[in-house]
Structure formats: structure tokens, C-alpha cells
Amino acid sequence: MIRTLYLRIAIVIFVVVWCSLALSSFMFSHYYRNQLNDRVEELLQNAAKLVVRLIQETETQQLGQTVSIAGKLNRGQELYLYSETGESYLSRPGMNSRCDIPGEIVELVLAGSAYSSFQDGERNFCPQGSVGTGFEYAGKRYALFVSSFGPTPRRFELLDLRNLLPILLISTFLIVLAAVYLVRPLKKITEATRKIAGGDFNVSLHIRQKDELGLLAQSITHMAGELKKMEKMRQEFVSNVSHDIQTPLTSIRGFSKLLQQDTLKDEDRQSYLQLIESESARLSRLSENLLKLASLDSEHHPHHPKVIELDEQLRRCVVACEPLWSAKRLDIELELPHVRVIADEDSMGQVWMNLLHNAIKFTPPDGRIVISLLQDDKQAVVLIADTGIGISPEDQGNIFRRFYKADAARQNSEWSGSGLGLAIVKKIVDLHGGKIELSSRLNEGTTVRVQLPIQGNQA
Numbered sequence: 001m002i003r004t005l006y007l008r009i010a011i012v013i014f015v016v017v018w019c020s021l022a023l024s025s026f027m028f029s030h031y032y033r034n035q036l037n038d039r040v041e042e043l044l045q046n047a048a049k050l051v052v053r054l055i056q057e058t059e060t061q062q063l064g065q066t067v068s069i070a071g072k073l074n075r076g077q078e079l080y081l082y083s084e085t086g087e088s089y090l091s092r093p094g095m096n097s098r099c100d101i102p103g104e105i106v107e108l109v110l111a112g113s114a115y116s117s118f119q120d121g122e123r124n125f126c127p128q129g130s131v132g133t134g135f136e137y138a139g140k141r142y143a144l145f146v147s148s149f150g151p152t153p154r155r156f157e158l159l160d161l162r163n164l165l166p167i168l169l170i171s172t173f174l175i176v177l178a179a180v181y182l183v184r185p186l187k188k189i190t191e192a193t194r195k196i197a198g199g200d201f202n203v204s205l206h207i208r209q210k211d212e213l214g215l216l217a218q219s220i221t222h223m224a225g226e227l228k229k230m231e232k233m234r235q236e237f238v239s240n241v242s243h244d245i246q247t248p249l250t251s252i253r254g255f256s257k258l259l260q261q262d263t264l265k266d267e268d269r270q271s272y273l274q275l276i277e278s279e280s281a282r283l284s285r286l287s288e289n290l291l292k293l294a295s296l297d298s299e300h301h302p303h304h305p306k307v308i309e310l311d312e313q314l315r316r317c318v319v320a321c322e323p324l325w326s327a328k329r330l331d332i333e334l335e336l337p338h339v340r341v342i343a344d345e346d347s348m349g350q351v352w353m354n355l356l357h358n359a360i361k362f363t364p365p366d367g368r369i370v371i372s373l374l375q376d377d378k379q380a381v382v383l384i385a386d387t388g389i390g391i392s393p394e395d396q397g398n399i400f401r402r403f404y405k406a407d408a409a410r411q412n413s414e415w416s417g418s419g420l421g422l423a424i425v426k427k428i429v430d431l432h433g434g435k436i437e438l439s440s441r442l443n444e445g446t447t448v449r450v451q452l453p454i455q456g457n458q459a
């Protein structure tokens with residue numbers, strides 16, 4: 001069984017290269033053999049005509065000498081001259097003949113027929129090919145055969161086969177190198193995915209290829225980075241949840257032990273009971289927010305979009321928060337023209353309540369909150385601006401992260417929260433196909449901008 005990718009690639013490329021070379025060699029040999037045959041036949045026929053003319057124009061009666069001279073002039077060829085009386089002459093007397101021309105072919109040419117082994121396809125007696133022509137000289141019939149003893153098409157085929165062997169050896173070596181080059185990044189990618197599967201996200205693939213493997217390596221490196229961030233967020237999430245649950249539980253446990261004292265004053269007992277109630281409510285809100293986030297993250301979160309009067313919904317939220325902003329003597333300004341959008345009414349109500357609570361919480365007494373509503377053809381924009389403590393630039397980029405708390409909020413127990421409110425707001429706005437942005441300056445205030453599509457999320 002073929003198990004390694006090296007071997008698979010090498011075998012596939014080797015088979016393809018070998019078949020391509022064999023096919024091209026066969027096609028080239030076939031074409032070359034036909035071209036070579038035609039060329040050799042033409043050369044031999046022209047040589048035969050010249051030799052016949054030389055014999056006929058020579059006055060000497062020494063045919064053997066004339067044939068020998070003609071053979072020297074026609075290098076790479078052998079001449080065979082036969083007379084009707086049985087005499088024969090060779091261009092190279094005293095040497096072994098390369099061709100053994102049958103008698104019936106000699107008789108055929110003496111009778112006046114032309115002969116060509118290239119046309120008849122019979123080369124057993126003269127592998128290199130031969131042509132024959134008849135003529136008369138000094139009152140006798142003669143048959144002249146001109147044969148080539150140069151390289152034959154078969155020899156060229158053998159040479160092709162011999163050339164193929166080193167070509168295949170070199171190709172095999174190059175194929176192995178190519179397989180190593182192709183498989184090496186795959187091995188790196190495989191090792192990286194094993195590390196990721198084992199929980200090690202410190203993966204960086206330095207593959208500079210610009211092809212699909214390079215893109216895959218970049219994607220895996222990016223994925224590892226994102227998984228590392230998610231793992232860090234998960235650890236922070238667990239830590240924050242544990243802290244936010246443990247803190248009120250510790251308070252409740254401590255106050256419960258104090259309440260067990262018989263010498264406790266009624267005023268202190270009432271104060272401790274209020275603190276226990278407050279911490280219990282804090283735990284309840286944390287639980288509700290966690291459940292809300294889990295629901296929003298799931299694919300089965302209830303989402304019932306309908307046409308809502310956005311300006312009226314904002315007014316109802318302001319009225320619902322009146323005890324909070326009245327207690328701090330805040331000035332609330334509303335600029336709410338009539339706007340309708342398609343959205344989930346309950347979810348968007350939670351968005352406005354969370355944003356208003358934050359604006360009220362972080363705005364000092366006698367401050368101001370301005371709520372504006374804008375509209376164009378495709379979207380509605382809600383602006384909630386306050387004159388609160390503001391958010392530092394380094395905190396603004398993380399303010400929508402779960403359990404993230406700005407430094408100012410951490411330093412003041414009055415402003416302390418779970419760090420889930422804005423995360424829920426952003427999740428709801430994203431589910432509606434909208435966008436939320438925040439701009440703030442320390443000690444000057446914060447403006448939250450929420451964009452919602454008029455027709456709802458069409459995704």
C-alpha cells in the first residue's frame with residue numbers, strides 16, 4: 001500500500017513523465033523514420049542516375065574500375081552492377097558486401113523494371129535500403145543497385161531508447177526533488193495542525209510560497225492566532241465569572257455569620273440584610289446576563305422582528321429610568337423625530353436600557369444626557385451623548401469585550417458592574433445587522449452611536 005505522499009507524488013509524476021517521453025519518442029521516431037526513408041530513397045535514386053550517366057559517357061571498357069570510382073564519389077553508398085550475362089561488379093571489390101540482392105530482383109530490374117526496397121517494405125537482404133534501375137551499355141542490359149550503409153531508422157530508434165534511459169534517471173531525480181519541495185510545506189502544515197489539535201496555539205508557519213499551499217499556511221497561522229485569542233478570552237472569562245460569583249458569595253457568607261451573633265444591634269442587622277439582598281441581586285443580574293449571552297451566541301436565539309416606533313421606544317426607556325436620572329438631577333434632552341424600523345422590540349429595548357443606565361451611572365450630578373435620532377433612506381442612527389467621566393483611549397478598543405471593565409469603573413465600587421452589559425448590547429446590534437461605535441474623552445463625556453437598518457437584517 002502506498003502510504004507516503006512522497007512516494008505517491010514521485011510515482012504519479014514518474015509515470016506521467018515516462019508515458020509522455022515514450023509517446024513523444026514513438027511519435028518522433030515514426031515521423032522521423034518516414035522522413036528519413038523518403039530522403040534516403042531520393043538520394044539513392046539521384047545517385048543511381050548519376051552513376052548510369054557516368055558509365056554511359058565513359059569510353060573505357062573497364063566497368064569494374066568505373067564502378068569503383070563512382071563508389072568513391074558516392075560516400076556512404078555501395079554500388080552493385082549486374083549484367084545480363086551474369087557478370088557482377090562492386091564499388092568496393094575485395095570487401096564483404098553489405099547487401100545480398102536476390103537473383104529474382106536482379107532479373108526483374110534487367111527486364112526493365114525499377115526497384116525500391118523503400119516502396120516494397122522488404123529490407124531483409126539490405127537493411128539500410130536499396131534502389132535498382134536498369135540501363136543499356138555497349139549492347140548489353142545492366143542492373144545497377146545503389147545501397148546505403150549509413151545509420152538506419154532502426155539504429156535511430158535504438159539511439160532514442162538509449163537516450164531515454166539517462167533522461168528517465170535525471171527525471172526521476174528531479175521528481176524526487178520536486179516531491180520533497182511539494183511535501184515539505186505539507187509536513188509543516190500537518191505538524192502545525194497537530195499542535196493546534198493538542199491545544200498549542202503558538203504556531204507560525206513561515207512558508208513563502210505564493211500558491212494554494214502558501215495561502216493555506218497563512219490561513220492556518222491566522223486561525224492559530226485567533227484560537228489563541230479565544231483561548232485567552234476563555235480563560236479570562238472563566239476567571240472573571242469565578243471572581244464575580246465568588247465576591248458576592250463571600251460577602252453573603254460573611255454577613256450571614258455576623259447575623260448569627262446574638263449581640264448584634266437591630267440597625268446593623270438591617271444593614272447586613274440589605275447588603276445580602278444587594279449581593280443576591282447582583283448575582284441574579286450576573287446569571288441573567290450570562291444566560292442572555294449564551295442565548296445570543298446560540299443559533300436558536302428567539303428573534304421576532306417587527307415594525308417598531310423607535311422614537312416611542314426611546315421615550316419609554318427614558319421614562320422607565322426617571323427615578324435614576326431624577327435622583328442625580330440630570331438634564332435629559334430628547335431630539336426624536338418619528339422613525340420606524342424593523343427589529344426585535346424586546347432585544348432593542350434591552351439595548352437602550354443598558355446604554356441609558358451606563359450614561360446615568362457615569363454622569364455626575366447636575367450633568368446632561370442628549371438622546372438624538374436621525375434617519376436616511378437605509379438606516380436609523382441613535383446617538384446617546386453624556387457629560388460623564390469619559391473613557392480612556394486605551395480602554396475604548398476593549399469596552400465591548402465580555403467582562404471588560406475600564407479602570408475608572410474598577411476603582412469606584414459605586415460604578416462597579418459585571419462587564420457584560422455592553423457585550424450584550426453589541427451582540428444584539430450585530431444580530432440586527434447594525435453597527436455600534438463609541439467616542440469618548442476623559443472628564444468630558446461619551447457618545448455612543450448605534451446604526452440600524454430600516455428594513456432590518458436581510459442576511
